[in-house]
Amino acid sequence: MRDPNQFSSSFSIERFFLVLKRFFILNQKNWIVGILGAAGLIFSLWMLPVLFIDTPIELLGFKMMEGTAMFFYTVGGLVLTSRIFFELHSPATAFQFLTLPASTLEKFTAAWFISSVAYTLAAVAAIFLLGILVESISAFKLGIWDYFRFFNPFEADNLQRFAGYFFYHSIFLLGAIYFKKNNFLKTLLVIISIFIGLFFTIAIGGLILTFMMITDDFSIEYQLLESAANWQSILTYFIGTILIVTFLLFGYLQLKNKQVA
Amino acid sequence: MVSIHNLSFAFKKNQLLFDNLNLELQTGFIYGLFGLNGAGKTTLLNHISGMLFPKTGSCKISGKSSRKRYPETLSDLFVLPEQFDLPSVTAESYVNIHTPFYPGFNVDYMHQALREFLVEPDKNLNELSYGQRKKFLIAFSLATNASLLLMDEPTNGLDIPSKSQFRKIMAATDHSERCVVISTHQVRDLETMIDHLTVLNDGNIIFHEGIESIAEKLSFEKIADDDNRFVLYSEEIFGGKSAILPKKPGSKETQIDLELLFNGIIHKGDVIHQQFREEVV
Amino acid sequence: MDFSEKQPIYLQIIDFFCSRILEKKWTPDDRIPSVREIAVKMEVNPNTAMRAFHYLQEKEILFNQRGIGYFVSENAYQKVLELKRTEFISEKLPVFFRDMNLLGISFDELKILYDKYGSQSTGG
Numbered sequence: 327m328r329d330p331n332q333f334s335s336s337f338s339i340e341r342f343f344l345v346l347k348r349f350f351i352l353n354q355k356n357w358i359v360g361i362l363g364a365a366g367l368i369f370s371l372w373m374l375p376v377l378f379i380d381t382p383i384e385l386l387g388f389k390m391m392e393g394t395a396m397f398f399y400t401v402g403g404l405v406l407t408s409r410i411f412f413e414l415h416s417p418a419t420a421f422q423f424l425t426l427p428a429s430t431l432e433k434f435t436a437a438w439f440i441s442s443v444a445y446t447l448a449a450v451a452a453i454f455l456l457g458i459l460v461e462s463i464s465a466f467k468l469g470i471w472d473y474f475r476f477f478n479p480f481e482a483d484n485l486q487r488f489a490g491y492f493f494y495h496s497i498f499l500l501g502a503i504y505f506k507k508n509n510f511l512k513t514l515l516v517i518i519s520i521f522i523g524l525f526f527t528i529a530i531g532g533l534i535l536t537f538m539m540i541t542d543d544f545s546i547e548y549q550l551l552e553s554a555a556n557w558q559s560i561l562t563y564f565i566g567t568i569l570i571v572t573f574l575l576f577g578y579l580q581l582k583n584k585q586v587a
Numbered sequence: 588m589v590s591i592h593n594l595s596f597a598f599k600k601n602q603l604l605f606d607n608l609n610l611e612l613q614t615g616f617i618y619g620l621f622g623l624n625g626a627g628k629t630t631l632l633n634h635i636s637g638m639l640f641p642k643t644g645s646c647k648i649s650g651k652s653s654r655k656r657y658p659e660t661l662s663d664l665f666v667l668p669e670q671f672d673l674p675s676v677t678a679e680s681y682v683n684i685h686t687p688f689y690p691g692f693n694v695d696y697m698h699q700a701l702r703e704f705l706v707e708p709d710k711n712l713n714e715l716s717y718g719q720r721k722k723f724l725i726a727f728s729l730a731t732n733a734s735l736l737l738m739d740e741p742t743n744g745l746d747i748p749s750k751s752q753f754r755k756i757m758a759a760t761d762h763s764e765r766c767v768v769i770s771t772h773q774v775r776d777l778e779t780m781i782d783h784l785t786v787l788n789d790g791n792i793i794f795h796e797g798i799e800s801i802a803e804k805l806s807f808e809k810i811a812d813d814d815n816r817f818v819l820y821s822e823e824i825f826g827g828k829s830a831i832l833p834k835k836p837g838s839k840e841t842q843i844d845l846e847l848l849f850n851g852i853i854h855k856g857d858v859i860h861q862q863f864r865e866e867v868v
Numbered sequence: 869m870d871f872s873e874k875q876p877i878y879l880q881i882i883d884f885f886c887s888r889i890l891e892k893k894w895t896p897d898d899r900i901p902s903v904r905e906i907a908v909k910m911e912v913n914p915n916t917a918m919r920a921f922h923y924l925q926e927k928e929i930l931f932n933q934r935g936i937g938y939f940v941s942e943n944a945y946q947k948v949l950e951l952k953r954t955e956f957i958s959e960k961l962p963v964f965f966r967d968m969n970l971l972g973i974s975f976d977e978l979k980i981l982y983d984k985y986g987s988q989s990t991g992g
Contacts (some may be wrong), residue, residue, distance in 0.1 A: 347684060416672065417670070418671045418672040419671070421671065422674075424656065425656075425661050425665070426685075427658045427662035427689065428658050585638060585640060586633050586638035617913055755908045757913075758904075758908045758910075758911055758912060758913065758914060779912040779913065780911075780913050781913065782913050839959075840879070841875075842875055842876045843876070
């Protein structure tokens with residue numbers, strides 16, 4: 327006999343897309359307003375130097391433009407992510423999400439996908455087009471087309487920023503399920519507290535280490551520490567990935583056990 | 588359909604709302620779930636739908652634990668809460684994004700019901716009045732063709748013509764393959780609709796009987812003050828008493844006065860329950 | 869002084885059908901409203917309406933043609949008449965006689981009133 331509880335809570339790609347579509351349609355108004363607002367802001371910021379400085383946009387200028395756009399991309403995305411499970415936090419709406427005929431895994435991955443992958447693709451496209459627009463205006467104004475640049479999402483700087491977004495995104499997704507209200511601010515506060523905590527731990531650890539180096543012959547350990555620095559970036563990505571997976575797992579379990587408020 | 592076994596639940600520690608509650612609900616019935624305010628009707632419905640988890644005991648739908656929220660269970664279930672907010676989309680759009688989740692969804696029925704309820708499909712749901720939104724969700728819940736329908740105070744907030752429309756639409760729908768649970772404290776609104784009376788009181792189900800069996804066992808009569816027959820429960824009315832009496836075998840059936848019966852069960856549950864136990868002996 | 873009990877809905881439906889047949893508004897082989905139509909009209913659970921149909925089918929006043937609906941039987945009028953006469957004699961008359969006694973209406977007085985009623989309703 328098959329245990330009835332052994333029932334397929336598995337993953338159906340069809341239902342995943344249905345949940346995705348539902349997320350999109352229920353949120354599209356807010357998102358479109360948000361994206362247009364952010365795009366308008368970025369555009370105005372970018373246009374300032376174009377309007378007031380009569381030289382073509384140099385590499386450094388372009389990098390700064392990219393930086394501002396990526397900042398808005400990150401903050402905007404995290405705000406959006408914080409709101410993605412808004413239905414869960416009021417008894418008047420929770421029933422629609424909790425009894426929506428899809429598995430928790432489908433609901434969770436759909437929320438993750440739309441607020442990370444899909445959002446990033448949309449943001450890249452928007453930044454790319456905005457870049458072309460501003461560059462064209464600048465080039466038209468000056469009549470110089472030699473400095474025309476395109477936004478390249480695959481540049482190392484940008485890839486690192488995307489990685490950073492995906493990392494923080496996993497925390498804010500957890501916060502979106504865990505907190506009932508002001509999810510964005512509360513998650514931000516938790517992250518800041520953890521950083522402050524880490525800072526002190528490291529500072530105290532550093533002090534102890536320095537103290538030990540003064541008292542003892544610490545050259546061998548110090549050298550080991552130096553060589554470890556070479557591995558820093560690999561280690562960062564490794565730990566980062568583990569942390570992302572951990573946060574996502576916690577988020578999933580949190581959603582699975584979410585009850586009506 | 589629904590099987591609740593030794594369910595205990597508490598919102599606050601050491602303050603049990605349900606204490607070893609047991610309940611079986613079957614397909615083909617419209618259950619009226621009655622209880623005083625605060626008896627936990629909504630909480631019980633939330634356990635059945637898997638939105639709340641029991642502290643101990645279990646709640647299963649067709650043998651599958653509610654709290655697991657299997658998609659297969661959820662696609663055969665619909666919950667109509669008393670208070671709800673709908674997303675800011677048109678009725679049409681709401682239907683479009685949700686129907687694919689319910690394999691048995693009947694689009695024609697939905698449109699027909701909306702017409703009967705005078706709800707415009709191209710209007711934004713948030714522009715509708717409370718009553719209109721409620722009627723929209725009632726129509727949706729029936730159109731899903733879900734085998735288990737949980738309705739929490741469905742007539743609350745409906746005006747008098749809408750209450751009548753609700754009863755008409757419920758009467759016109761085939762419920763033979765379905766289990767409907769309607770929780771309410773407005774007994775009069777639904778007394779002609781239900782075919783099973785379930786009373787929740789003091790953390791437990793204290794009465795769970797079919798309307799036909801009630802009509803066979805109890806007689807609802809208006810009696811004179813000096814009537815000295817054995818009365819199970821009575822209330823003073825102008826010129827006499829409204830009374831529940833044990834029904835004599837072979838005597839004519841009387842119309843069940845659900846409000847009186849509910850009061851009787853709350854105040855003299857044991858005496859009334861005795862009438863249903865005797866046959867077993 | 870009305871101590872009579874309210875009728876269960878299914879009996880109300882039966883009464884309605886019976887009076888239709890007695891008034892000859894429904895005649896043999898007429899198709900009558902469906903269970904669903906009656907349930908909607910009365911705003912009751914279809915099972916309740918179904919009970920009335922089953923009862924009348926058992927009494928051979930209605931017959932069911934599968935997939936089409938319910939029809940009035942050949943000798944429905946006769947059957948209803950019998951049924952209603954018995955009911956009238958066993959249930960309505962005792963109450964009527966009790967009230968006659970209470971109000972001191974004599975049998976002669978009743979006859980005069982009855983004749984008057986008869987001439988009004990037929991002579992009209």
